[in-house]
Amino acid sequence: MGKLQSFTASLGFLVFLGLASSSIRSVEGGKILVIPVDGSHWLSMKILVEELSRKGHEVVVLVPEASFKIKDGDYITQTFQTSYSKAELEAIMEEMAEKILKFSESASVLEHFRLHMNLTDLKVKSCESLLYNEPLMKSLKERGFDVVLTDPFLPCGPIVADAFSLPVVYFLRGLTCMIDLEAAQCPLPPSYVPRLLSGNTDVMTFSQRFKNVAIVVLESFLCRLNYGRYGELASRYLQRETTYKQLLGHAAIWLLRYDYVHEYPRPLMPNIVTIGGINCAKGKPLSADLEEFVNGSGDHGFVVFTLGSMVSELPEAKAREFFEAFRQIPQRVLWRYTGVVPKDAPKNVKLMKWLPQNDLLAHPKAKAFITHGGTHGLYEGLCNGVPMVMIPLFGDQGDNVQRMVVRGVAESLNIFDITSEKLLGALRKVINDKSYKEKMMKLSAIHKDRPVEPLDLAVFWTEFVMRHKGAQHLRPAAHDLNWVQYHSLDVIGFLFLVLVTFICVMLKTCQFCFRRCCRSSNKKKKE
Amino acid sequence: MGKLQSFTASLGFLVFLGLASSSIRSVEGGKILVIPVDGSHWLSMKILVEELSRKGHEVVVLVPEASFKIKDGDYITQTFQTSYSKAELEAIMEEMAEKILKFSESASVLEHFRLHMNLTDLKVKSCESLLYNEPLMKSLKERGFDVVLTDPFLPCGPIVADAFSLPVVYFLRGLTCMIDLEAAQCPLPPSYVPRLLSGNTDVMTFSQRFKNVAIVVLESFLCRLNYGRYGELASRYLQRETTYKQLLGHAAIWLLRYDYVHEYPRPLMPNIVTIGGINCAKGKPLSADLEEFVNGSGDHGFVVFTLGSMVSELPEAKAREFFEAFRQIPQRVLWRYTGVVPKDAPKNVKLMKWLPQNDLLAHPKAKAFITHGGTHGLYEGLCNGVPMVMIPLFGDQGDNVQRMVVRGVAESLNIFDITSEKLLGALRKVINDKSYKEKMMKLSAIHKDRPVEPLDLAVFWTEFVMRHKGAQHLRPAAHDLNWVQYHSLDVIGFLFLVLVTFICVMLKTCQFCFRRCCRSSNKKKKE
Known part of the structure; x- marks a missing residue:
């Protein structure tokens, strides 16, 4: 039986060896x-x-x-x-x-x-x-x-x-x-x-x-x-x-x-x-107008802001909070946004239908990345070593964000109760507190160091x-294997049964011996 | 508490990020x-x-x-x-x-x-x-x-x-x-x-x-x-x-x-x-005398035989079984052996103190490898696609051998009861039954196909x-985590306790209700 099992064990692999025969190293085309x-x-x-x-x-x-x-x-x-x-x-x-x-x-x-x-x-x-x-x-x-x-x-x-x-x-x-x-x-x-x-x-x-x-x-x-x-x-x-x-x-x-x-x-x-990090590509040079815009705030650098491919608009009131926060920072902001724009929108914000996200993040003047925490953006941020302000929206984004916050390279905000003050606080933290950038650069170095x-x-x-x-x-x-077999529950059950049977037999034997002893001592007493 | 834990979670990694700071990509020397x-x-x-x-x-x-x-x-x-x-x-x-x-x-x-x-x-x-x-x-x-x-x-x-x-x-x-x-x-x-x-x-x-x-x-x-x-x-x-x-x-x-x-x-x-397979090196050309020896039996090819670095001798009676088997095969044999040599040792066997094992196995005329199943030899055999007759001696060798036998690329023999007939049977099988060589070549191709x-x-x-x-x-x-925590036994125990308590409370409540019902119906009957 054991040999039969060993045989079937290898059967799948052997069939595989048989199949793999003719075409080894011949997949060009x-x-x-x-x-x-x-x-x-x-x-x-x-x-x-x-x-x-x-x-x-x-x-x-x-x-x-x-x-x-x-x-x-x-x-x-x-x-x-x-x-x-x-x-x-x-x-x-x-x-x-x-x-x-x-x-x-x-x-x-x-x-x-x-x-x-x-x-x-x-x-x-x-x-x-x-x-x-x-x-x-x-x-x-x-x-x-x-x-x-x-x-x-x-x-x-x-x-x-x-x-x-x-x-x-x-x-x-x-x-x-x-x-x-x-x-x-x-x-x-x-x-x-x-x-x-x-x-x-x-x-x-x-x-x-x-x-x-x-x-x-x-x-x-x-x-x-x-x-x-x-x-x-x-x-x-x-x-x-x-x-x-x-x-x-x-x-x-x-x-x-x-x-x-x-x-x-x-x-x-x-x-x-x-x-x-499969999407971690080398940043390409920006177009002339973008290059001019991102250099516009000198050493203060700029902020990249996208909420992923699905969300390019925001409810008007929510958007206003963002505009208000951006008005108060010395950085310029590039925002993928197609929603309603307030009349007094701050001058340091450039709204675009589509952003060359990776190229912008790869720019040496990129200071922060406001993102929803989708894995594409996240790995682009990691690759380029840009600290993040993260606003998770749905799905795995909450998990993604938490992992970055735990590593000290990002701040997290909640889209439901975001205010310009909160956004401003988070942005200032990741830009001005050097530890975010330093940790991000080290994480980035580890990420890119691969065989x-x-x-x-x-x-x-x-x-x-x-x-x-x-x-x-x-x-x-x-x-x-089925669930019981995988967890060896049948084996453990059997072991338990053997143990219980053994203990029962031992107890019964002791009881029997004890009774016989008692009986014979009682007999002696009576005699 | 949760936040504190999350903090300590990241602490080790953060300390690591701190340590890894200065010397990234600077290990030349x-x-x-x-x-x-x-x-x-x-x-x-x-x-x-x-x-x-x-x-x-x-x-x-x-x-x-x-x-x-x-x-x-x-x-x-x-x-x-x-x-x-x-x-x-x-x-x-x-x-x-x-x-x-x-x-x-x-x-x-x-x-x-x-x-x-x-x-x-x-x-x-x-x-x-x-x-x-x-x-x-x-x-x-x-x-x-x-x-x-x-x-x-x-x-x-x-x-x-x-x-x-x-x-x-x-x-x-x-x-x-x-x-x-x-x-x-x-x-x-x-x-x-x-x-x-x-x-x-x-x-x-x-x-x-x-x-x-x-x-x-x-x-x-x-x-x-x-x-x-x-x-x-x-x-x-x-x-x-x-x-x-x-x-x-x-x-x-x-x-x-x-x-x-x-x-x-x-x-x-x-x-x-x-x-x-780290030891899988390209075979080097053999010395002139070795090349001449291995070519000596023409298309029949040759057999390589070593029992590892620790065993270069065999008890005389045991060695005789090997010599007897080798006498009956058309292949030449290269054997790392320093023990007693019988007077009528067959001519097709060359005894050596040390063998260029990998170079021999890489030779196109190598037909079989008699080995104890140490991992070095095993991977050299795998790399070069040479079927094996395996004689495990101690340690992990039994496991190594079994894994190769299961894959259909080797035959296994027991050193304690080996005879010339058994050895001969195994050798003829791995040399003449083409399936051993074919499976070994496929296994070898998969082994060497790595990024x-x-x-x-x-x-x-x-x-x-x-x-x-x-x-x-x-x-x-x-x-x-300790053993109990790792297997979530404390959590499962707690869940079990909650469940038992819940069932007990439910049972007691039912019992109580049932008694009250009985009592009131009894009272009514009496009335």
Whole structure:
């Protein structure tokens, strides 16, 4: 039996060895099917997609017709019809952005949840548009791709990879409920690995650890609502019962946008590759008019202000607080803003529809970065060593911000109760208190001190999966265990049973001996 | 309280940020103190040491006077007196080699244990010779090293690093009881991570998992004997209570000689860097006489046979079995052997005191490698894609061999009951059954397909630690938790208590209500 098990143990890997046979080191001109996620998710995946294309691979990017960020580039695009129009999508996104800014803190949990479920609906619909487009799916299958590169924030990629029996590389920042790490069999001890959105750091008091464990329990119910929908779609399409976690577990490689100058250290599996800072590009020179503007306040430098790709407007009253604060600082301010501008807007503020964010942050006169704490901006700030004033809006941004505040390189503000005084205080702190800049520069140096650039690493592992038709040798055997087996609960139960039986037998034996002794001494007494 | 905790969470890292200030990217000409382990351990560490020296660092290697492998090289050596002579050491090693070969399987557990404890005695003595050499320790401290590079198989390195308050890089294959991984806070679920010497693979039956868990429990007692001695030495020298595991927990970086074509995938911590195959060097051309010899059997090729640096002799009867087997194969054999040679030794066998093992394995006519399964030879075999006949002798060799057998690239034999027939059968199998060679070539291709060469990775991380005075950003907060906290047992206990209390209160309330109902209905009946 043992030998049989050992045999099956090696079977998966042996099959892999068999598969990997012919095409080792022969992926020049491989074929990559990219199933991206629209919006900010695309921004960093695009960097990898373009690099893979530059390396000579045939890269086909599936683009929903109603897309607002994915455009043509140095790759082949293949659009597909969606059951919603671009106008509808934009309306939904605008409504979301508006809601985010209008949420009162007390109402946010339920509202957030509803918003989240609406988004899930949209995601499932979008995937259905692709999956049930039979002519497209047929033509894609016939194209003979080597690998699927996708962001599992949407379920389409994982399902297509499974349907086409192709190895899959996931590119992501992380999924809610940490389902990505769980699917990869990553141990996540709740004693020092803070759950997403918990507000905890990696050092927790008893009550914080209690909260963390409670979130683990709660998530196991709540996240079923979300990922249950994905699992249902996958089961329906693939015509076999599966959960989304099981589906994700087939990943060959996870490219995680993590770095330990930002994230807390925790266990990782061998097929998880950290590529945090993949968007850390060298700053390009500014245009002449921008260069002139940022130099306008001399040594005081300037401040960069964006709230991400989704939020370019603010309610008028809120915007006024910002303008008021900016009026009182000696720095000039570049703000990505398309909302209402007050008549007496301060002269030191330049409003733009779009900012060359990284180039501005790379400028030696950049003194502070006001950001919502999305990972793209965050890593650009880290790369360029610019202290931040952070205003988290939704999703992982609260976690991102807290990690930077804990490291002493940022100040955090709440969008709901922000005032010009608070903003002014935070800005003056990060600009005038030298410790913010110093710590940021050191963090930046550590971040950029790496044996391989994240982009090269991402390219390497995608090509590795193409060369070897997967990365089966990195797949832990934990995937084949159920929850009870994984935690050795059956073994512990059995051990406990043996122990209890042993103690019972011992007690009974003692009792029996004791009685016999008593009886014989009683007999003697009677005699 | 939460804020205070968050503050302390970041404190360690902030202190690190403070320390790492001045010397970022300025380690050309850094100072490295190397405290190596003699014997085969030195062979691969030497590769890193020489490379660091070539990079322009001042590398000082501490060499015990009674050393038998560590010689002068492209580095500075600093010898220190030991309480035993070289002759005594050689006698002990010879006795060990002899005992290993004479052990009957039934006697081996106790004998192995005694041998292990003798070795522990020797290791502690060796470290005492260094630590209590006050003039040497004083002069070393004054030299102002940037980092300690050491193999924690001996406790000297970790203790010196702590005494000098220097960051430490560990270079190793793994320690008994997996204390290295435990010290690094690596989760090791016994359900799929086989314990050392267990004979288990990563896929286990219930009884194998039971054995694995039982070993975990047993090890926690047995290994205290060994590492208790190290902890006692460390506590005595550092004048504070500590265990060896706690001491090892201060590692900045762990350079582990692991690779997943050999090891089973399992969780790793961010400060563990895998450098398996660091000794995989390009084969150099053979000397004229060797080249002539290996070409002598034409397309049949040749077999390389060594049993490691410790065993160059065999009992006469055992050796005869080998000679008899070799007589019956068409291949020529190169054997590192210094024992008694029978008069009628076959002509196709060339006996040598020392073999250019890697160069021979890299030769296109190498057909098989008979090896004891030490990691050096194993990785040379893997690198060069040569199928193996493996004869494990002691230590981790049994595990190493099993991992190769499971992958279908080797056959295993037992030194205690080896016969010429068995050897012949195994040799013919790995040479004539093409599947061994094919699988080995694929495994080799996967092994060598890596983004950075293991040696470059080892150099990078050693220099990283020098540049940033450690790698505090990779240190998990788990180090500050006790066993109960780490496993959230206090939280689970509290949750359980709350649940029990809740159920009790509910039951009591129900009981109370029920009684009142009964009473009133009884009253009514009576009325």
